Amino acid sequence: MSMGRYHLIADLHTHTLASTHAYSTLTEMVQAAANKGLSAIAITDHAVSMPGAPKPEEFYFSCLHELPLYHRGVMTIVGIEANIMDFDGTLDVSEKDFARLDWGIASIHHLGQEGLQDPNVEKSTHLWLQVAKNPHINVIAHSGDPLFSYDVDRVIPAFGENHKLVEINNHTFEVRTQNVENCKKIALACKKYGVPIVVDSDAHFEAKVGYFSFALQMLEEIDFPEELILNASEERLRAYLREHTHIFTNRTYLGEE
Ligand SMILES: [Zn+2]
Numbered sequence: 217m218s219m220g221r222y223h224l225i226a227d228l229h230t231h232t233l234a235s236t237h238a239y240s241t242l243t244e245m246v247q248a249a250a251n252k253g254l255s256a257i258a259i260t261d262h263a264v265s266m267p268g269a270p271k272p273e274e275f276y277f278s279c280l281h282e283l284p285l286y287h288r289g290v291m292t293i294v295g296i297e298a299n300i301m302d303f304d305g306t307l308d309v310s311e312k313d314f315a316r317l318d319w320g321i322a323s324i325h326h327l328g329q330e331g332l333q334d335p336n337v338e339k340s341t342h343l344w345l346q347v348a349k350n351p352h353i354n355v356i357a358h359s360g361d362p363l364f365s366y367d368v369d370r371v372i373p374a375f376g377e378n379h380k381l382v383e384i385n386n387h388t389f390e391v392r393t394q395n396v397e398n399c400k401k402i403a404l405a406c407k408k409y410g411v412p413i414v415v416d417s418d419a420h421f422e423a424k425v426g427y428f429s430f431a432l433q434m435l436e437e438i439d440f441p442e443e444l445i446l447n448a449s450e451e452r453l454r455a456y457l458r459e460h461t462h463i464f465t466n467r468t469y470l471g472e473e
């Protein structure tokens with residue numbers, strides 16, 4: 217998808233029917249990525265603490281690795297969007313489920329978790345510094361919630377050192393507009409510290425796959441360097457997947473590239 221100065225080749229945070237408040241099948245999401253000229257999509261349905269999410273005993277996440285790595289010409293990365301449960305960065309995904317998946321996303325959702333009451337900058341900074349050390353997580357998703365503002369000068373460099381990709385989430389510009397100012401601050405910190413980002417749609421319907429316009433417009437406004445956008449380069453995405461995930465060994469059924 218081309219938009220202004222940036223051309224993105226992958227959408228690395230999307231949802232399917234399995235999340236129940238999303239409305240397309242996995243195949244429809246992959247086909248939508250193909251139609252938009254993307255070469256990769258990550259399917260990242262919600263972990264168990266989100267209402268309506270598949271439960272661990274339902275085997276949804278533990279069987280995803282059996283899908284072909286390439287389907288309809290698109291690399292189909294299988295992952296999960298974990299919920300952060302407390303200020304120590306505890307996630308609601310088992311080691312076993314993580315081990316079978318290619319891609320881990322961590323985010324805070326407003327679900328009234330007991331462990332996330334009375335946030336402040338110090339607690340939220342600690343939270344993200346803990347998540348930064350979690351080896352199963354690749355993407356720090358939509359972390360711009362002003363209620364959970366954190367010290368970007370401490371946290372963003374820690375994300376970089378731990379190979380975490382900081383997400384700029386297009387959906388935020390539509391449904392979490394109170395976060396937009398913070399998102400800009402986070403992007404500016406990534407630029408300052410040279411920390412790679414990913415731009416994602418967080419699509420909950422096929423028509424939204426590859427929809428990045430608002431995020432890219434903001435990045436253009438702050439003159440964000442293209443070379444720090446991981447999903448603006450097929451080569452960079454593959455290098456990251458090779459070095460920081462086990463996708464190429466985890467997925468034994470390759471399908472058709
Ligand atoms: Zn959702």
Ligand SMILES: [Zn+2]
Pocket residue numbers: 229230231297418
């Ligand atoms: Zn999501």
